[in-house]
Amino acid sequence: MNILEVYDLTKLYGDFKAVKGISFAVRQGEIFGLLGPNGAGKTTTINMLTGLARPTRGKIVYLGTEYTHNIKKAQHLMGIVPDESNLYPELTGFENLCFCGALYGLRKRERSARAELLLEQFGLKDAKDKKFGEYSRGMKRRLTIAAGIIHDPPILFLDEPTTGIDVASARQIRSILKDMNKKGTTIFLTTHYIEEAERLCDRVAFIVEGKIIKIDYVEELIHPVKDRNILILTISGASDGIEETLSPILPDFKFKRLSNNEIRIESERPIRPGHIIRILEEEGIDVIEAKRMRATLEDVFVNITGIEAQEMKKEKEKKAKEG
Amino acid sequence: MKDWIAFFAIFLKDIKTYYLKPPNISWGIIFPFAWAGMFFIRTGGNMMDVMSILPGVMSLSILFGTTSMLSVTITFEKKSRTFDRILLSPIPLGLIMFAKTSGAILFGIVNAFVPYLVGGFFIDLSQVHLSVVIASIVLISIASTFMGLFIATSVSEVFEAQTFSNFFRFPMIFLCGLFFPISKLPLFLRPLSYIMPLTYGVDILHGAINHSKTLPYAFDFAVLFLFCTILFYISLYNIKKRWVL
Numbered sequence: 001m002n003i004l005e006v007y008d009l010t011k012l013y014g015d016f017k018a019v020k021g022i023s024f025a026v027r028q029g030e031i032f033g034l035l036g037p038n039g040a041g042k043t044t045t046i047n048m049l050t051g052l053a054r055p056t057r058g059k060i061v062y063l064g065t066e067y068t069h070n071i072k073k074a075q076h077l078m079g080i081v082p083d084e085s086n087l088y089p090e091l092t093g094f095e096n097l098c099f100c101g102a103l104y105g106l107r108k109r110e111r112s113a114r115a116e117l118l119l120e121q122f123g124l125k126d127a128k129d130k131k132f133g134e135y136s137r138g139m140k141r142r143l144t145i146a147a148g149i150i151h152d153p154p155i156l157f158l159d160e161p162t163t164g165i166d167v168a169s170a171r172q173i174r175s176i177l178k179d180m181n182k183k184g185t186t187i188f189l190t191t192h193y194i195e196e197a198e199r200l201c202d203r204v205a206f207i208v209e210g211k212i213i214k215i216d217y218v219e220e221l222i223h224p225v226k227d228r229n230i231l232i233l234t235i236s237g238a239s240d241g242i243e244e245t246l247s248p249i250l251p252d253f254k255f256k257r258l259s260n261n262e263i264r265i266e267s268e269r270p271i272r273p274g275h276i277i278r279i280l281e282e283e284g285i286d287v288i289e290a291k292r293m294r295a296t297l298e299d300v301f302v303n304i305t306g307i308e309a310q311e312m313k314k315e316k317e318k319k320a321k322e323g
Numbered sequence: 324m325k326d327w328i329a330f331f332a333i334f335l336k337d338i339k340t341y342y343l344k345p346p347n348i349s350w351g352i353i354f355p356f357a358w359a360g361m362f363f364i365r366t367g368g369n370m371m372d373v374m375s376i377l378p379g380v381m382s383l384s385i386l387f388g389t390t391s392m393l394s395v396t397i398t399f400e401k402k403s404r405t406f407d408r409i410l411l412s413p414i415p416l417g418l419i420m421f422a423k424t425s426g427a428i429l430f431g432i433v434n435a436f437v438p439y440l441v442g443g444f445f446i447d448l449s450q451v452h453l454s455v456v457i458a459s460i461v462l463i464s465i466a467s468t469f470m471g472l473f474i475a476t477s478v479s480e481v482f483e484a485q486t487f488s489n490f491f492r493f494p495m496i497f498l499c500g501l502f503f504p505i506s507k508l509p510l511f512l513r514p515l516s517y518i519m520p521l522t523y524g525v526d527i528l529h530g531a532i533n534h535s536k537t538l539p540y541a542f543d544f545a546v547l548f549l550f551c552t553i554l555f556y557i558s559l560y561n562i563k564k565r566w567v568l
Contacts, residue, residue, distance in 0.1 A: 050411055054567060075413035086404040090340050102332030103412035105325025147408075 002061075003028045003155050003186045004049070009058035011044050011210075018044040020210040021058070026155070031177070031187040033201035035194060037307050041210040042190035043083065046159050049188075050080050063154075076104060079148035079185075083159040085140040089133030093124055093143050096132050097150055104151035111150065118146040122176060138169025145176065149185065156180065158189040162196060174200055198222075198297035206305055214304050218297060225295035225303070231265040231273055232258070232293060236286040245283050246276070261288075329414045333422035341396050342430045351430065355384040355438040373446045378528030379501040380438040381460065382521055386467045386492060389431040393424060393471030394484040401566065402481065410566065416559060424468045431464030448532075455531035455540065462547045463524035469554035470520070476561035495521045500529070505537070520550035 004026040011019040019041040026032045034042050047053035049060060051071035060068045067074040087096040094115055101111030119125045122142045127135060135143065141161070148156055161177070162170035177200060181187050191197050197204050198218055205215040214221070235242070242263050243255040254266040265271060273290040280287055301307070341347065358380045400406035409419055439456070442448065474487045498508065498515050499522040505513060516522050523543040530536030536543075 052407060052411065052567060072413060072415070075411060080411050082404065082407065084404060086408050088336070088340065088405055089403075091336070099332055099336055100408070103329045103409065103414065105328045105413075107328065 001028045002026065003063060004188070005059075005061040006049070007059040007061075009045065009048060009060065010056045011041070011048060011053060012056040017210055019048070022207070022210070022212045024205055024212060024215055026186060026188055027203075028154070028186055029181070029184060030202040031181050031189070031200050033197040033204040034188070034190040034207055035192070035197050035204050035301065036190075036207035037192065037305075039209075040207045042207060043159055044210075045207070046157055046188075046190060050078060050157055051075055076151070077154055079151070079153040079156040081145050081148040081156065081158040081161060083163060085132075085144040087132045087140070087144055087147055090131060092129050092131055093119060093135070094128045096143065097147055100147040101150040106151060114150055114152075118150065121179075122146045123172065136169075138165045138172070141165050141169060141173060142176070145173065149180065153185070155186040155188060158187065160191055161189055162191070162193060170196075194298040194301050195296065204297070206301060208305050208307065221300045222295065222297060225299055227268065228295040228299070229267050229269065229271045230293040230295060230299075231271045231276070232289075232291040233263050233265065233276070233280075233287055234289040234291075235261050235263070235280070236288055237261065242280070242285065245285075246279065249279055250276070326414050326418055329412060330418055330422040330425075333409060333419065334425045337396070337423065337426035338429070341392060342426050347392065347430070351384075351388060351434045352437055354387060355380055355434060356441070358383050359438050359441070373442050374533055377438060377442050377532050378525055381435040381528060382463060382499075382501065382525050383496065384434040384438060385431040385460065385463050385524075386495065386521060388434040389427045389464060389467040390471040390474065390488045390492060391485075392430060393427040393468055394474040394478075394488050395481055396427075397423060397472065397475035398478060398481050398484040401475075402479075406566075410562075416562065417555075420472065420555070420559060420562070424465075424472055427468040427471060428461075428464045431467055432460055435460045435464070450534070452531040455527060458544070459524055459527035459531065459547075462544065462551065463521065463528075465551045466520040466524065466547055466554065469551055469558065472558040473554045473561070476558045476565065495519050498522070500525050500537075520547055520554075523547045523550075 002025040006025070007023050008021045009019055009023070010017070010021045022041075022045065034045060036042050044053060048055045049071075051074075055068060058068065059066055060071065060074075062074045062077055065074075088099070091099065097115035097118060098108075098111045101114055106114065116128075119128050122145070124139060124143060124146070127139060132140065132143065145158070145161065148158070158177075162173055165173070174196065177187055177189075187200075189197075189200070201218055203215065203217050204221070205212045207213070243257070246253065246255055246265075250265075250267075252267055252269055253271070256264045256266070258264050265276065271292070273292065277287045277290060359376065397406065409423075410416075412419070414422075439448075470491060471488070474484055474491070478484050478487050494515070496502070498505075498512060499519050500516065505516045505522065508516060523538070523546045526536050526538050527540060527543045527547075530540065530543075
């Protein structure tokens, strides 16, 4: 059963089309990811689905009922975690959760019990009486997610849940999201970390320039490329000319420069790193590192969208730091 | 019932985080005293004139207390995106804004009673129509708060809120009959006086405290109520148009 259905959803800001007639459905109990570069329309889509933006055209259906023009009536069904923590810095963690519970009509005893439980589950029990403004970035993110599920919603929207936080906190958040999903919460997330989407999501949609260009199960997307062999070579000098050196010798292999001293070699046939390293050394090129890799969702994303995932990630991280 | 749980949560949160903060409590006490002192000096220190300055001091205390607090706090919450959290909760927008303004309304009412209670130590207030005073203070507080809401929903930055507030407040001080009776204002300025909600509030207070007023009570109350309604609905319209894009 679909918890959310979206038909021809469009958003215009003046002449600018932020979202161009997207349609998709989110199934109950799944983790659905919306992947795309900066400005692709991910946040605008989430805003329309949650009530912070009005669709110009299209239809939004939650659990079989259309709420396009009265999304407020569906807001009790959703938990919302924006890309920036938006709790009150002057309130403690416990007070923030209780306040959010009250916004959804939970009675005092119920919201206190729920807040205690979530603080425990999210590893924030010791920081219960600490003001939110004094929390670290990772703690803030965890409390913001806890606030999003204080009323135990059937669907949780997360906009870039792990952007700008440390690796340990990001891992903890991913584990929390997995647990929540196991307990039955449907999760809709946007992310630019493709490896995160691959690890977390059941299905993903690639959105570029306001259009969904691919939507499928992660496994199905990876399936055609899963037998592809990939080797990443890091060399001591500049990688200029390597492609020209190797292409005539290894005609079935694809070469791509990743950076000044990194080259990616891809083939349907098995790649023998020793053979390639020897060829390069004969040409006077020192190889520092050779890394075998399997094809990932990132490869699929790059193939389909033509957008370099690394560039997308760097751009977002820069934005997060500036923020 | 769920909506009212949310209403009280927002109301109590604002009281705790904004209105019960020491700087605001001291503002609520010092500000009316400062206004009272200013008027008192202007009248030559005559105790009998306390009655004549009381409506002005009470009105200005409400006007400055409510508009300053509300326009700044809402603009600040919008900037820090905490306001979005409330907007995304399943409570009708009208009730959300009523909850957000209730703290400021109460703050305005308390501010107005500081000079009234202090005045009671110096002069006999037994001739004052207390019920009319209370009703007018409540309505002036609501109108001023909704003016603050209108300002908050019309700007994007905190400094704009302060500038925009003064754009409304300072002309009001001079044109709503506090310093000079409206009848003594130049003819071309008088229409301006009558498009200011404070004019009607001050007129009620003059009537209830000094028994000198220019318009009937019913008319003053009706116009004030109309101002409240218009300002509230314009603010809701602004929120829907500017914040729910």
